[in-house]
């Protein structure tokens with residue numbers, strides 16, 4: 001066995017050597033970099049995926065994508081058998097393998113030690129499901145992962161072109177008894193579309209749903225949305241722009257661009273619609289926007305989804321007489337607008353917890369609730385419902401002791417749960433969920449926006465010599481290094497009414513992010529600029 005594996009690894013290493021002196025770090029988004037620098041990493045991740053599958057005795061997912069990064073970048077991340085992100089302990093193994101010398105014997109020695117430690121045999125069964133986005137570099141990178149995993153006796157399921165949330169869901173299905181190891185794309189779309197249609201049909205109304213213009217970032221989501229559009233054409237007109245046929249991936253379009261620059265994307269006819277949304281390159285982020293009557297661009301970001309989904313679920317729980325006794329909570333990050341937090345806590349009387357950025361931290365915290373709603377401000381998030389809650393809601397929907405209105409509300413929640421991808425935030429599922437909530441609550445985007453006013457904010461990218469000089473604590477809201485940085489930020493913030501600012505190193509780009517909020521846009525910009533200067537001074 002060992003000779004065979006070492007032989008295969010030797011061939012792979014010869015084809016895709018590790019550049020000298022390179023150091024990489026697997027974090028919440030996996031590995032991400034210029035595509036041409038990634039092949040050697042694919043070898044290591046293929047091996048980690050195979051071992052993870054052997055340990056868990058289940059199918060592990062491998063997604064090749066760099067999400068909202070430019071088309072020349074790519075990346076890789078692993079999905080655990082329950083459809084969730086890779087267990088953090090395994091990030092260490094991935095990093096260790098990447099740190100080793102580029103030598104097949106050395107890699108094999110490490111793998112052998114790990115297998116003994118984890119009590120697995122080299123020829124234990126392993127299976128991985130692999131998918132990629134529509135970047136040019138994706139098929140080659142996927143082929144390297146497959147070859148490395150196959151060196152450790154791994155069966156490969158090749159899903160080819162898929163969104164990140166689709167892969168998470170596919171892996172969940174594969175490992176879940178009720179799906180008998182089966183997943184197919186059509187059944188996933190049917191699940192989403194059927195729950196959407198059912199929600200529209202059971203809701204008494206004589207209105208119809210207005211067209212939605214979707215900016216698909218020229219990414220993989222465009223191809224998938226085209227299938228949803230076809231199935232739902234009698235229920236809602238979905239018009240897809242930046243559909244990947246001519247434009248470049250994430251270039252002046254997509255959820256990250258629109259959120260970051262707070263402007264409309266290129267390639268979408270702004271005069272023809274009253275509502276728009278943007279998804280990102282791998283379709284796990286969503287944001288909405290519209291042009292108001294004064295011709296101003298108005299953004300509805302992740303915080304707004306938390307508020308909208310919470311409003312809908314609280315209302316329906318109350319109507320179904322189920323609200324008391326249900327533990328409902330919202331998870332946010334430091335990037336959430338303070339006014340959204342205040343609205344949820346003070347007006348809606350629902351607790352909010354702040355965790356560090358990166359969806360896996362939000363997801364983990366949301367599991368503490370019967371209904372845990374989590375969204376990053378950038379539009380990545382979902383809702384988690386625990387099993388007891390699901391049983392309670394289903395029972396209430398057919399309980400003849402309840403009034404028709406109570407049963408209907410329970411049925412609306414029950415059907416809504418089916419529309420949500422609970423494994424990870426799914427832009428396509430969330431877009432349908434948003435549309436149906438707006439329909440049920442009879443709200444337009446103006447009314448949704450009017451629930452609260454955002455505090456003006458500014459987000460800056462600052463290039464520094466070494467971003468790891470900046471260290472943080474308290475859900476990344478305060479700095480512990482370099483010395484005096486936090487005191488200087490506190491001093492600046494105290495000059496601004498409703499001021500708030502923090503600094504943290506990005507985990508996906510080689511930059512430091514500065515965030516500032518204040519009572520006016522001029523003040524938020526001023527605070528952000530002042531904090532940027534302090535960061536530059538103290539990291540020289």
Ligand SMILES: CC(=O)N[C@H]1[C@@H](OP(=O)(O)O)O[C@H](CO)[C@@H](O)[C@@H]1O
Nearest residue numbers: 029357358359376378506507508509
């Ligand atoms: C301010 C911001 O949007 N940060 C994003 C960004 O992480 P950074 O570590 O800030 O680069 O990308 C992550 C992955 O998509 C996402 O989880 C996170 O929220």
Ligand SMILES: [Mg+2]
Nearest residue numbers: 067280282284
């Ligand atoms: Mg993404």
